[in-house]
Amino acid sequence: MSGAPVRVVVADDERMVRTALRVILDAEEGIEVVGEAATGAEAVSVVRELRPDVVLMDVRMPEIDGIRATEQILATLEDPPRVVVVTTFENDAYVYEALHAGAAGFLLKRSAAEELVQAVRLVACGDSLLYPAAVRTLAAEHAGRRAAGAPWVARLTGREADVLRLMAAGLTNAEIAGRLSVGAATAKTHVAAVLAKTGARDRTQAVIAAYESGFITPG
Known part of the structure; x- marks a missing residue:
């Protein structure tokens, strides 16, 4: 890829997961992991300081969860990064809340390395990581929660x-x-x-x- 690299922050409370994501992404041309966070509050602070293009956000973290962290990032930064929620289960209620909060999409932790890379490149270009079947299922499961x-x-x-x-x-x-x-x-x-x-x-x-x-x- 030409031009400036896509700058990524990885937020996950498991060091092994953060390391794995960093290794995969740093090996790709045009992508650079510029920071990590182990809690939701730390993610907000790191993103405000480093202003990345993309944030890979675990939903279940200490202090504040990934949903609240996503809300704070998107609400307080004039030009916020694209947030991709990283989760274990695609039908998790947390995923629906994160998408509603403004996340550009979600990625399963069991996804292949090439899917991770593709997701980062996709959202960095301004697109959304939309899985129609999963969103449809989530919407059905959480129907009636809002007017x-x-x-x-x-x-x-x-x-x-x-x-x-x-x-x-x-x-x-x-x-x-x-x-x-x-x-x-x-x-x-x-x-x-x-x-x-x-x-x-x-x-x-x-x-x-x-x-x-x-x-x-x-x-």
């Missing part, structure tokens, strides 16, 4: 509604363009409009909002 209905639903155009459904299915901008027979720039414009109307930070939050509002029904 259904949202004023933004009525503001969507017909084409924007189609785009949001395709986003929920995990399609990229290029795939959305192909499915709707429009240009890539047009698809990107529609996605941007959906994010603006839902008030979402990224695609993952837009999809979560779609489920929570009842615009998309799990199953």
